[in-house]
Amino acid sequence: MASGNEQPFKVAIPDADIEALHKKLELTTFPDELEDAGWNYGVPLADMKRLVARWKDGYDWRKAEVEINAFPQYTRDIEVDGFGTLNIHYVHQKSTVENAIPLLFVHGWPGHFMEARKIIPLLTAASLDQPSFHVVALSLPGYGFSEAPKKPGFAQAQFAEVANKLMLALGYNEFVTQGGDWGYFITRKMASVYGGKSVKAWHTNFAAAGFPSFFSNPLTFLTALVKPWSAAERAGLERTQWFRKHGRGYFEEQSTRPQTLGYSLADSPAGLLAWIYEKLVQWTDGYPWEDDEVLTWISIYWFSRAGPAASVRIYCETQRAGDWEHTMTLWSRIPLGLSFFPKELVVIPRLWARTIGNVVSETEHEHGGHFAAHEKPQELVTDVRKMFVKNGPAYGVVSGKDGYA
Numbered sequence: 023m024a025s026g027n028e029q030p031f032k033v034a035i036p037d038a039d040i041e042a043l044h045k046k047l048e049l050t051t052f053p054d055e056l057e058d059a060g061w062n063y064g065v066p067l068a069d070m071k072r073l074v075a076r077w078k079d080g081y082d083w084r085k086a087e088v089e090i091n092a093f094p095q096y097t098r099d100i101e102v103d104g105f106g107t108l109n110i111h112y113v114h115q116k117s118t119v120e121n122a123i124p125l126l127f128v129h130g131w132p133g134h135f136m137e138a139r140k141i142i143p144l145l146t147a148a149s150l151d152q153p154s155f156h157v158v159a160l161s162l163p164g165y166g167f168s169e170a171p172k173k174p175g176f177a178q179a180q181f182a183e184v185a186n187k188l189m190l191a192l193g194y195n196e197f198v199t200q201g202g203d204w205g206y207f208i209t210r211k212m213a214s215v216y217g218g219k220s221v222k223a224w225h226t227n228f229a230a231a232g233f234p235s236f237f238s239n240p241l242t243f244l245t246a247l248v249k250p251w252s253a254a255e256r257a258g259l260e261r262t263q264w265f266r267k268h269g270r271g272y273f274e275e276q277s278t279r280p281q282t283l284g285y286s287l288a289d290s291p292a293g294l295l296a297w298i299y300e301k302l303v304q305w306t307d308g309y310p311w312e313d314d315e316v317l318t319w320i321s322i323y324w325f326s327r328a329g330p331a332a333s334v335r336i337y338c339e340t341q342r343a344g345d346w347e348h349t350m351t352l353w354s355r356i357p358l359g360l361s362f363f364p365k366e367l368v369v370i371p372r373l374w375a376r377t378i379g380n381v382v383s384e385t386e387h388e389h390g391g392h393f394a395a396h397e398k399p400q401e402l403v404t405d406v407r408k409m410f411v412k413n414g415p416a417y418g419v420v421s422g423k424d425g426y427a
Contacts, residue, residue: 028191031095031111031167033087035325040083043291043324047078050292061304065296073299074292076313083325086318090136097167100187102180110188111167111327112160113138117146119154123410123425124194126185127159130203130228131333132298133393134322135161140399145406153410153425160188162204164335170328177343181336182211186220196220196420200406202228202394204336207349213379217354222419225359225383225406227394229375230368231350238351239377246373254386258362258369265367269304272297276337284331287323294330295320305392307365357416359383359409361402365391382415383408 055067093113100110113135116122125145127138138159145155163184164170171180185208189197199209199221206228213224234242251259275283286293298320302311323330340346358379362369364387375381385405390398409416410425418424 028096028098031097032091033095033167033325035083035087039325044078046289046291047074050074050290052292065300065303069299070292070296073295073313073316077291077295077317077320081314081317081321083318083321086314086321089318093136093139093142095167098188098191100184100191102171102176102183102187105171105173105176105180108163108171108184109169110160110163110184111135112158112188113142114156114158114192115142115146116156117148117154119148119425119427121423121426122146122154122156123420123423124189124192124197125155125157125406126189126197126199126209127157127395128185128199128201128205128208129159129162129165130201130205131165131336132301132319132323133203133205134166134319135159136166136318136322137393137395139396141395141403144399144403148427150427151411152407153412154427155406155425156194158189158192158194160185162208162336164328164332165326166322167327170332170335175339175343177336177339178207178211178345178349179215179343181208182215185209186212186216190220194220196222196423198223198225198410198416198420200225200402202226203392206230207340207345210349210352210354210378213354213356213358214352217356221356223357223359223409223416224354224379225361225409227361227363227402227405228366228368228392229360229362229370229378231370231374231377234374234377242373242376246371249371249373251371254362254364255369255371257364258366259371261365261369262367269367272301273337276334277341278338280331280334280338283334284329287330287334291320291324294324298323302393305365305367306397307363307389307391309391309393309397353379355380357382357409357419359405359416360385361394361405362386363390363392363394363398364388366394367392 161168201209206226236243394402
């Protein structure tokens with residue numbers, strides 16, 4: 023069970039930390055660049071020089087703090103089996119609808135709790151014909167303003183345990199989840215371990231699965247052999263192949279030697295900026311990033327409680343625990359909703375996604391990428407709400423909480 027009292031939280035980075043960041047930015051040494059390199063070799067030099075200059079001289083972190091602190095934030099101690107107590111940070115935005123459905127939003131890497139900032143007001147809004155939600159958006163251990171684990175072995179089971187215990191501590195004995203990236207793997211684990219007990223339904227915008235297995239899904243396997251792919255599915259598989267060929271270098275390093283990478287992430291703000299900015303651009307569907315928007319995103323990592331190196335260890339712990347293979351076999355009977363965005367990193371045929379869980383709702387979108395909550399908040403919220411609308415496939419799954427006034 024969870025332990026410790028809930029404490030209100032406000033982001034308030036010391037002036038000395040901001041001054042130290044500016045000093046490090048002042049000393050940035052840029053590499054050279056090949057002519058007409060564009061994005062073919064990574065982040066363009068012109069982009070980096072512009073962003074570093076803005077971060078050093080024009081960007082206002084205090085303004086960003088005010089915007090972040092507009093959301094009700096708290097910390098709470100959570101006891102994790104075998105790992106002691108971790109102090110966990112989270113946003114807890116309640117709806118004015120007393121009967122609102124408790125929903126846990128779980129981010130991934132390189133996301134953070136504020137990835138949910140656009141969907142929180144949409145999900146909590148009261149409506150006569152749409153369900154409303156009480157939203158909890160946590161900072162995963164090692165991210166944002168949550169404490170990081172100190173011992174090796176903190177993998178998907180432990181992240182799922184933290185998330186579940188947090189919701190129980192908040193009085194939500196039954197709830198639903200939404201997540202992408204690591205949020206997909208963690209909520210899939212939660213659906214398997216806690217599904218039917220505390221977790222009553224889940225939704226993801228990151229449907230990762232392989233070709234159906236004959237042994238576990240014989241009918242789906244046979245159907246997949248003969249069913250032709252749609253144009254969107256073919257494009258999705260091409261996107262997946264692009265990512266595997268051109269975009270997985272970060273994955274291999276973070277899965278094998280996160281500590282080595284961590285020295286650069288912790289010491290060089292320009293290095294951290296380049297490492298994450300590349301993903302913000304390449305993993306989205308032409309999203310028009312504003313410079314200050316990017317710098318707030320990166321600053322949350324730079325000023326994080328444990329430092330940015332802590333955030334990448336989940337890859338290594340998952341790899342060493344064998345969680346990748348295990349998670350892909352997990353199944354839960356609780357309702358599952360899927361959103362497909364064309365510029366996601368893994369875009370699989372819809373039939374393959376049936377092996378993930380009890381799919382009761384799915385939507386295919388024409389635009390959008392990896393950070394759906396940030397890129398396409400209205401579309402994502404619409405997909406979630408249609409699961410729980412009256413007469414919807416997951417209506418009434420949370421006892422006594424249907425989302426309507």
